[in-house]
Amino acid sequence: EVQLVESGGGLVQPGGSLRLSCSVSGFTFSRHYMSWVRQAPGKGLEWVAKIRPDGSAKSYVDSVKGRFTISRDNAKNSLYLQMSSLRVEDTAIYYCAKEEYYRYDYWGQGTLVSVSS
């Protein structure tokens, strides 16, 4: 059974930092692209970042470039999102998702990030 479990969310002040983790099981993690997708409260979905299976290439939505860093540890079957210079508008549920040809076929349950003073 495929499982993706996010952790690391919480309340942080504007300008602060947070590191999200996603622990994966049920498929060969090292062979697949992975992404982070977020959903602001009551809003739609937004792709945030993506990483190649070997970690050699990464891409980001414009609004987080220079502030967020996606990474992975294939030995630990884990995906990460380091978030810095957080803004109120980054408040959202952050989902990790397994990506196959620009579709997300498995999702975690999400972790809530709240940015507020």
Next chain:
Amino acid sequence: QSGLTQPPSASGSPGQSVTISCTGTSSDIGAYNYVSWYQQHPGKAPKLMLYEVNKRPSGVPDRFSGSKSGNTASLTVSGLQAEDEADYYCSSYAGSKNVIFGGGTKLTVL
């Protein structure tokens, strides 16, 4: 990186069919067949329902179908059932390794 356009709401009675549209541009939906649809029930993670315009993952009922014409993709749910009531999101590859989503459509089963 503008989003795709979906109607905010749609509705139908049990047993009926409903179609949800998703409009993009010649740089996303019009350029690629990487259109997907997701179903999201309240408080739950999204679930992939269709990919590459009209392909269903294993386990998704064939009541769900998809199509594309030009810059617009559509999701049709036939034989509506109560459990189909949810939010539906379309997405498309938009080049430069990016995926964009629609704003979502709330489907109500009357």
